[in-house]
Structures are given as structure tokens and as C-alpha cells.
Amino acid sequence: MARFRHLISIDDLNRDDIIHILTKAESFEDVARGKIKSNLLEGKILANLFFEPSTRTRMSFETAMKRLGGDVINLTAQEISSIAKGETLADTVKVISRYVDAIVIRHPLEGSARFASEHSEVPVINAGDGAGQHPTQTLLDLYTIMKECGSLEGLKIALMGDLKYSRTVHSLIKALNLFKNKIYLISPESLRLPEEFSVDAEEVKLEDVIEEIDVLYVTRIQRERFPDEEEYRKVAGSYRITLKVLERAKESLVIMHPLPRVDEIDVSVDKTRHAKYFDQAFYGVPVRMAILCEVML
Numbered sequence: 001m002a003r004f005r006h007l008i009s010i011d012d013l014n015r016d017d018i019i020h021i022l023t024k025a026e027s028f029e030d031v032a033r034g035k036i037k038s039n040l041l042e043g044k045i046l047a048n049l050f051f052e053p054s055t056r057t058r059m060s061f062e063t064a065m066k067r068l069g070g071d072v073i074n075l076t077a078q079e080i081s082s083i084a085k086g087e088t089l090a091d092t093v094k095v096i097s098r099y100v101d102a103i104v105i106r107h108p109l110e111g112s113a114r115f116a117s118e119h120s121e122v123p124v125i126n127a128g129d130g131a132g133q134h135p136t137q138t139l140l141d142l143y144t145i146m147k148e149c150g151s152l153e154g155l156k157i158a159l160m161g162d163l164k165y166s167r168t169v170h171s172l173i174k175a176l177n178l179f180k181n182k183i184y185l186i187s188p189e190s191l192r193l194p195e196e197f198s199v200d201a202e203e204v205k206l207e208d209v210i211e212e213i214d215v216l217y218v219t220r221i222q223r224e225r226f227p228d229e230e231e232y233r234k235v236a237g238s239y240r241i242t243l244k245v246l247e248r249a250k251e252s253l254v255i256m257h258p259l260p261r262v263d264e265i266d267v268s269v270d271k272t273r274h275a276k277y278f279d280q281a282f283y284g285v286p287v288r289m290a291i292l293c294e295v296m297l
Contacts, residue, residue: 002294002295002297003017003020003294004017004294004295005123005295006117006120006123006124006125006295007123007124007125007126007135007136007291007295008113008114008117008124008126008133008135009114009126009132009133009135009171010133010135010138010139010171010172010174010175011133011174012135013135013175014178015178015179018139018142018175018178021139021287021290021291021294022139022142022143022146022287022290024290024293024294025139025143025283025286025287025289025290026143026286028285028286028289028290029286031067031068031286031289032063032064032067032282032285032286032289034067037069038067038068038069039068039069040068040069040293040297041065041068041069041070041292041293041296041297042068042069042070043070044065044070044071044101044102044296045070045071045072045073045099045100045101046061046062046065046070046071046072046073046100046101046102046103046104046292047072047073047074047075047096047097047099047100047102047103047104048061048062048072048073048074048075048104048127049075049092049093049096049103049104049105049106049107049116050074050075050105050106050127051105051106051107051108051112052106052107052108052128054106054127054128055260056259056260056281056284057106057127057128057136057137057284058074058104058106058127060281060284060285060288061104061125061127061288061292062074063285064284064285064286064288064289064292065292067285067289068289068292068293070101070292070296073099073100075096089107089112089115089116089119090115090116090119093105093116093119093120093124094119094120094121097119097120097121097122098121100122101122101123101296102122102123102124102125102292102295102296103116103120103122103123103124103125104124104125104127105124105125105126105127105129106126106127106128106129107128107129107130108129108130109129109130110129110130110131110132111129111130111132112129112130113125113126113127113129113132113133114126114129123295123296125291125292125295128167129167130167131164131165131166131167131170132167132170133167133170133171134167134168134170134171135171136284136287136288136291137167137168137171137172137258137284138168138171138172138174138175139175139287139291140280140283140284140287140288141168141172141175141217141256141258141280142172142175142176143283143286143287144254144256144276144279144280144283145157145215145254145256147279147283148254148276148279149214149215149252149254152179152181153179153180153181154180154181155181155182155214155215156181156182156184156209156212156213156214156215157176157181157182157183157184157213157214157215157217158183158184158185158186158204158206158209158213158215158216158217159172159173159183159184159185159186159201159217159219160186160187160206160216160217160218160219160239161186161187161191161218161219161220161221161239161264162187162191162219162220162221163185163187163191163192163193163219164187164190164191164192164193164194165191166219166258168219168258169193169217169219170197172217173193173197173199173201174197174199177199177200182202183199183200183201183202184201184202184203184204184209184213185201185202185203185204186203186204186205186206186239187203187239188239191221206239206245207245210245210246210248210249211248211249211250212250213249213250213253214250214252214253214254215253215254215255215256216241216249216253216254216255216256216274217256217257218239218241218255218256218257218261218264218265219257219258219264220257220260220261220262220264221239221262221264239264240263240264240265240266241255241264241265241266241269242266242268242269243266243268243269243272246269246272246274249274251273253274254274254276255269255274255275255276255277256276256277256280257277257280258280259277259280259281261277265277
């Protein structure tokens with residue numbers, strides 16, 4: 001029996017649920033790499049409803065579904081759909097949920113995924129709702145930490161960049177709260193974590209913790225989340241990881257990024273032992289395989 005019908009928020013999962021998904025994801029790695037063929041989802045159809053641009057999330061869901069023998073239909077261009085004619089999100093979901101076995105939705109409005117789940121005949125997976133939640137990204141982030149650090153507990157983890165608007169951070173910090181880690185927050189004052197997140201974390205400067213942290217999770221300064229251009233310009237480019245910054249880092253430091261990046265991590269860092277963000281992107285495939293199987297089988 002599935003542990004959950006919809007996956008809208010990381011709050012929908014407890015610690016055991018998370019470990020269950022990550023363990024299942026590990027069993028799918030060879031399938032995700034194309035080394036083993038699977039037909040677990042043969043005959044199933046997934047709908048990707050993306051009302052915001054996406055590359056990694058949409059394509060990793062599509063890859064996951066096809067590697068498992070299923071098929072995918074995509075709605076990515078709002079202007080060529082019935083929505084451009086004035087159809088409501090509720091009606092769109094009601095119709096499409098009658099065509100498919102599950103829906104993945106990304107939408108610019110916070111709460112839209114929860115709303116969609118209330119009108120869907122099939123499971124709904126939130127692929128990002130505005131500055132709200134992005135639970136599947138969180139699960140692949142946790143999987144990356146588990147794989148690269150060997151554990152999800154007892155770590156010192158720094159979250160750096162846009163902590164105010166980043167839905168990846170908002171979901172991740174909630175999940176990290178379920179495990180025993182030391183959390184550091186590094187951001188411009190205007191992009192600090194919102195006060196409603198009651199988490200045990202310490203605001204620091206990177207140079208004060210670079211020698212001791214196990215994971216550095218970097219996020220870009222997101223122009224599209226800012227209410228005005230002037231606020232964005234004040235902080236754009238204010239945080240940047242370079243080889244110089246990493247001179248005092250632990251040899252085992254893991255650097256993560258949900259991507260896309262702009263200039264917050266210099267390309268010279270890509271060749272270091274610390275860079276794990278491209279592996280992190282791949283891990284989205286087995287993790288999303290596990291989620292799709294959980295809601296469809």
C-alpha cells in the first residue's frame with residue numbers, strides 16, 4: 001500500500017517515509033543509468049503540467065517514467081493550451097486527470113499544487129509552486145547527501161544564497177529538521193529565511209564555518225522571485241564560490257546546487273572533488289522513479 005496518495009509538501013512525509021523513498025531510489029540506480037531494463041510502469045501515463053519553465057525537473061520525471069516503461073504527455077506552453085482561452089486550473093486538472101495515471105505540476109502560484117490535488121482523479125506531485133515547496137527536489141537533495149556523505153545525520157550543513165524566495169531551501173530545511181544536523185544560514189539580510197520557519201539554525205558568514213562544514217548547499221539569487229528589479233540588483237552576485245574560497249575547506253566537503261546556476265559557483269569549481277551538483281541532478285531520476293512507483297503501483 002502506498003504511503004501517500006499525493007506529494008504536495010515535504011510536510012506530507014515523516015522520517016520513515018523519507019528513508020523508505022531513498023532506499024527504494026537506491027534500488028533504481030542501475031535502471032536510471034540504463035544498465036537494467038524495467039517495465040514496472042508499463043501501460044501507465046504521466047502528465048507533466050508545467051506552467052513555469054523547467055529543464056531538469058521536467059526531463060528527469062520524463063526520463064524516470066520512460067526508464068520504467070511508462071509514457072508521458074506534456075503541457076509546457078500555456079499560450080497553446082485551453083488555459084489561454086480562459087480555462088481555470090481546476091477544470092484543466094479535472095480533464096487531464098481523466099487521461100492519465102498521475103500528474104506532475106509546476107505553477108507560479110504558491111498553493112496551486114494543493115489546489116490541483118483537490119480537483120484531480122489521480123495522484124498529484126508538486127514540482128514547485130511559486131516560492132512554496134518543491135518536495136521531490138528535497139528528496140533528491142537528501143539522497144545526494146546520503147550518497148556523498150554516507151549519512152543523513154550528524155552533519156554540519158550550510159545553506160547559502162537566496163533563503164527567502166528559494167522553495168528548494170524551504171523544503172530542504174524542513175526535512176533536515178527531521179535529522180540530527182547542525183544547520184548554518186548564509187545570506188544577504190534582505191534574503192534571510194522567513195521568520196515563519198521555526199528551525200534550529202545559526203546565521204553565519206561562510207568564512208567562519210568553511211573549515212568545518214560537511215555540505216555547502218548553494219542557491220542562485222532568483223530574479224523571477226523578486227517583487228521589484230531594484231531589490232534584485234542590490235544583492236545579485238553578492239555570494240560567489242571560487243577556488244580561493246575553498247582553500248580552507250575540508251577535503252570531504254560536498255558542494256550542492258539545485259541548478260540552474262548563474263555566477264554563484266565559478267566554473268573552475270566544477271573540476272574539484274567538492275562539486276557534486278551534476279551528480280545531484282542525476283540523482284533526481286532514481287528518486288523520482290521511487291516516487292512515481294509509490295503513487296502509481
